Amino acid sequence: MINKFMADKLIISFEEYNRTVEKLAIEIHKKYNPTVLIGIMRGAAPIIDILSRILKLPIAYIVIQSYSGEGMEDKQGELMFAREISSLANNEDFNRVLLIDDLSDTGLTLNKSIEWLKNYGPTKSFIKEVKTACLWKKKSSSFEPDFCPVKLENDPWIVQPTEHYEELTIEDIIKKNNQG
Template identity: 35%
Template sequence: MLTEDGKHLYVSYDEYHNLCEKLAIRIHQSGWQFDTILCLARGGMRPGDILSRIFDKPLAIMSTSSYRADAGTIQGHLDIARYITTPKGEIAGKVLLVDDLADSGKTLHAVIDMLRNNYQPISELRSAVIWTKGLSTFQPDYSVEFLPTNPWIHQPFEGYDGMGAHKLLEKWKI
C-alpha cells in the first residue's frame, strides 16, 4: 500500500510473494534461458530463492552491504564480497542477477562492473528486481513495479531489523 504522500510503500507477505511470481512470469515470457541465478544478499535472497525454485536453477549468492545504519535505512559505503557462493564450483554461462530493488542503482552498477571484469566465464548477464525507483541510474532487464515517487519500501520481514533475540524471548515469554 502506497501512502497518500507517496513517500512510503508498505508491502505484505502476500503482496511480496505475488510480486516475485510476477517477476518470474516476466522473465519466462522474455524467452531468455539462463544457467544460474546470482542473488545479492540480503535483499535479493528471497526473490532469488523463489526464482531458483520456479526455474529449477542453481542459486549462487554474493553478499553486498550498504544499508546498515539506523536499522538499515541509511545508505553508506558499499561493500561487495570477494567471493561468490555457488553449488557448481564457479559461476559461468548465462547468469540472472537478482536483487529486491534498483534504488539509487549504485549497488547494481558496481556488482555488474565487478562481474564483467572479474568473472570471464560469465557469457551473458541480465538483471531482475521487484522494484525500480525513479531516481535509479540503473535500469534492470526485468522489473515488476516502477516507483516514480521513490518511496521508502517497507518489506514484510523488516520487523526483524533491530529486533534482537531478547525481544523474541519477550514475545514468546521464554
C-alpha cells in the same frame, strides 16, 4: 496492487511480496533463459530462493556492504564486496547470468555488481551475458533493470515483509512467543 502508503513509505505484505516475485518469474520465463541466478545479499535472499524453486536453476550469492561512516546512515556509501561468490553452481552454469536485487534505488549497487561480476576471476571466462532483475525500481534510479514488475512513480522507503525484525531483539521474540 500496492498495499499502503504511510508518509513516504510503501508497506509490502508477505502476500504482495510473493505475488510480485511470481510476476517477476513469469516475466523472466517469457523473455530470458538464464543458466544461474546470482543474488545480491541480503535483499535478494528471499527472491532468489523463490525464483530458484520456480525456474529450477542453480543459485549463487554475492555479499555487498555499503559503508557510509558515522552520521551518514541513510546515505549510500562506498560499496565493499566480499572476496568470493558463494555457490554450488558449476563454472559452466555462469554462461547466462541473471543478477538479482530487491530494488533499484539509485542504481549504483546493480551497476557496480555487474562490473565486479564480469571481473571475478573464477567465473569471468564463463560469463557470456549478464541481465538484471529486481522487484521495484524507484523513479530516481538511473539504472534500468532488464526485468522489473513494479516501476514506481516516486521514491518511497519500501518496507519489506521481514524488515520489522531489524527492530526486534531475540528477547522480544521470546516474550512474544511466551517462551521464557
